[in-house]
Amino acid sequence: INNVVHVTVAGTVGTWWFSPHEASSCCSKAVRDSYFRSVTYSFGSICLGSLIVAIIQTLRDILQQMREQDDGMLVCVADCCLGILETIAEIFNKWAFVYVGLYGYSFVEAGKNVMTLFYSRGWTSIISDYLVDRVLLMVSLLVGLVTGVLALLIAMVGGTNWGDLAFVPFLLGLLMGTILTMTLMSVVGSAVNTVIVCFAEAPNEFQTNHPELSNQMRHAWQQAFPGEFN
Numbered sequence: 001i002n003n004v005v006h007v008t009v010a011g012t013v014g015t016w017w018f019s020p021h022e023a024s025s026c027c028s029k030a031v032r033d034s035y036f037r038s039v040t041y042s043f044g045s046i047c048l049g050s051l052i053v054a055i056i057q058t059l060r061d062i063l064q065q066m067r068e069q070d071d072g073m074l075v076c077v078a079d080c081c082l083g084i085l086e087t088i089a090e091i092f093n094k095w096a097f098v099y100v101g102l103y104g105y106s107f108v109e110a111g112k113n114v115m116t117l118f119y120s121r122g123w124t125s126i127i128s129d130y131l132v133d134r135v136l137l138m139v140s141l142l143v144g145l146v147t148g149v150l151a152l153l154i155a156m157v158g159g160t161n162w163g164d165l166a167f168v169p170f171l172l173g174l175l176m177g178t179i180l181t182m183t184l185m186s187v188v189g190s191a192v193n194t195v196i197v198c199f200a201e202a203p204n205e206f207q208t209n210h211p212e213l214s215n216q217m218r219h220a221w222q223q224a225f226p227g228e229f230n
């Protein structure tokens with residue numbers, strides 16, 4: 001589901017980038033078309049990328065169960081290697097799905113093209129320094145904490161005697177606030193990923209269709225990555 005949302009957002013942002021008149025609102029034709037492509041033509045690519053990560057996670061779970069019985073060196077090394085592969089696969093999926101949403105490429109072709117794009121632009125260090133996901137996670141946790149405190153205050157004002165379970169309202173509020181905010185922030189993260197890919201591939205179209213935003217982004221980009229801008 002998360003990957004379907006990711007591809008849908010990528011397609012919508014891509015339409016806004018190249019044809020802004022088709023993506024003028026949240027209920028525009030671009031959103032419907034992007035979602036339709038995600039659950040039809042591109043659904044196979046989404047399933048393939050998701051399956052790869054799921055297989056690695058399953059193997060890691062098996063190895064972790066083996067470590068509980070016999071924490072040998074080979075099992076530990078294999079678990080560490082699979083952990084690295086899982087991280088690489090998740091990063092690869094994140095950028096490959098942007099190309100899937102933008103152009104409808106197959107999963108393998110999309111991943112190859114987006115990596116080639118970053119290498120040709122010399123933006124590999126930008127991927128390494130990518131901090132947007134961490135910032136969005138911090139925002140989600142902060143909102144969750146605020147929601148938990150509000151839930152606790154409401155429970156106290158309501159006069160309900162929780163006794164030793166006074167932490168339950170806080171935990172429920174924390175979980176609900178964090179999960180809902182992470183769901184919303186995933187849309188923001190997908191949009192940011194798509195903007196980075198589009199800015200690498202088609203900066204002139206951005207300048208033509210959104211000159212004010214393009215100038216602001218170029219200025220900010222030059223300040224953040226002066227050696228990577230060309």
